[in-house]
Amino acid sequence: MDYNIIYKRAETYVVEFFEQHHNPNLTYHNLQHTKSVVNRTKEIAAHYQLIENDMLVIYIAAWFHDTGYLTAEAAVHEEKSVEIMRGFMELFTPDQHLVEHIGECILCTKMYAEPQTLLQQIIRDADSYHFGTKEFKQINRLVFEECNLRGQAKSKLQWDKDTITLLKKHRFYTSYCSELLTETKMANIKKVKKKMKQEEVSDIVTHNTPAIIKEQNNFTTKGIQTMLRLTSENHMRLSDMADGKANILISVNSIIISVILTVLLRRLQIDTYLTIPTIIFLVFTLATIIIAILATRPKVTEGTFSDQDIIDKKTNLLFFGNFHKTSLEAYERAMQRMMVEPDYLYGSLVKDIFQLGVVLARKYKLIRLAYNVFMVGIIISVLAFAFAVFFNAPIDGTITNASGTPL
Secondary structure, three states: OOHHHHHHHHHHHHHHHHHHOOOOOOOOOOHHHHHHHHHHHHHHHHHHOOOHHHHHHHHHHHHHOOHHHHOOOHHHHHHHHHHHHHHHHOOOOOOHHHHHHHHHHHHOOOOOOOOOOHHHHHHHHHHOHHHHOOOHHHHHHHHHHHHHHOOOOOOHHHHHHHHHHHHHHOOOOOHHHHHHHHHHHHHHHHHHHHHHHHHHHHHHHHHHOOHHHHHHHHHHHHHHHHHHHHHHHHHHHHHHHHHHHHHHHHHHHHHHHHHHHHHHHHHOOOOHHHHHHHHHHHHHHHHHHHHHHHHHOOOOOOOOOOHHHHHOOOOOOOOHHHOOOOOHHHHHHHHHHHHOOHHHHHHHHHHHHHHHHHHHHHHHHHHHHHHHHHHHHHHHHHHHHHHHHHHHOOOOOOOEOOOOOEO
16 A cells, blocks of 8 residues: 555545535535644654655545535534545555544544543644644634624634633643643633633623613714724815816817817928927926826725735735636625624725725825826926927018028
C-alpha cells in the first residue's frame, strides 16, 4: 500500500467534496477547520513518533471527520463522515481492519465520547485543540453564528453558560495537549465567566430599566439612523454638484473646440501668426475636458465576495460594486445575515459614507484642477492672441490678400 498516494488523494478528495457541497451556513465546520484539525493531528502525532500505519489512520480520520456536516444533520454527522470515508478507502485497500480503526477515530470526535486508544485520543484532542488557545474567543463566536444559521438559536447569555459547562467537562487526553493547553483553557473559562457576568448585569438592567430610559435609548438609535441618512444624502448631493460642474466644463470646452475647428482653422491659412495662440488655446481646452472626464468617470470593482468576507464583515453589501456579479441567492443570504447583526449593518453604513467621502475628495480635487487649467488657459490664450495681433498687425493700415497684393 502506497501511503503517500493515499495521503494526497485524501486531501484532494475532501477539498473537492467541500467545494461540491458548499454550505455557507457552516461558518466553523468548514474546510478551514478541517485543515486546522489535520495540522494539529500531525503536530500531536509527531510528539509520539507513531508508525506509518497509525499515521495513516489518524490522518484519514482528520480529513474526513466533519465531511458528514455537508450531507447530513449535525446530530449524525460523525456516522455520515464514516460512511463517506468508507467509500473513499474502498478504492485503495481491502483492509477492513484498517478502515474500522479510522471509523472508530472519527466516531470518537462525538461531543462526550471517551477515547480508548492513543490514536483516538490524538484525533479527539486535535478536534478540540482550540479550547486551549487564544483563538478560542473568535472560534466560539463562529460556532455560535453557525448554530443560529442552522436554526438552533440561543441567547448569547445561554450560549456562554453552555460554553462554560462544555469547557469544564472537557479534558485533554494526551499528555502533550494537557501540558501545553490546559492553562490557557482555564484562562478562557475565566474570560467567558467574566463576559457572562457582564451580560447578566446588562440583561437585568434591560428588564428593570424604567420606560423613560428605554425611550431615551430608542431616541438615541433613531438619532444615529437620522445622522447616517442625512450624511449619506449630503454626500450624494455634493456628488451631484461635482458632476454638474464637470459637465459644464466638458460642454463649454467642447463648444470652444468645435468653434475653433470649424471657423478659426480656416482663418489660420490667411493669418498664420494666430497659429501658436490657437494651439495654446486648444491644448488647455483639451486638458480641461480630459481632467473633467476623469473626475466623472465611474470605477466598477470586481463585483464578487466570498463567504469568508461576510463572516469577517469585510464586504459592504450596500454598494453595488461589491455584489453586481454574484447570484441573487448568495446576495440574499448575505443581506439576511447583515440585517440580523446591527454591528455589521451600521458598520456597512459607516463604510458606505466613508467611501463616498473618498470618491468626493477625488472628484473635487480633479474638478478644482480642471477649473484652474481652464482659467490659466483662458488667460494665457488671450494674452497670446493679443501679442500675436499686436506684433503682426499691418503698420500702414493697408489690407493685403493672401498673395501680398493690395485689395
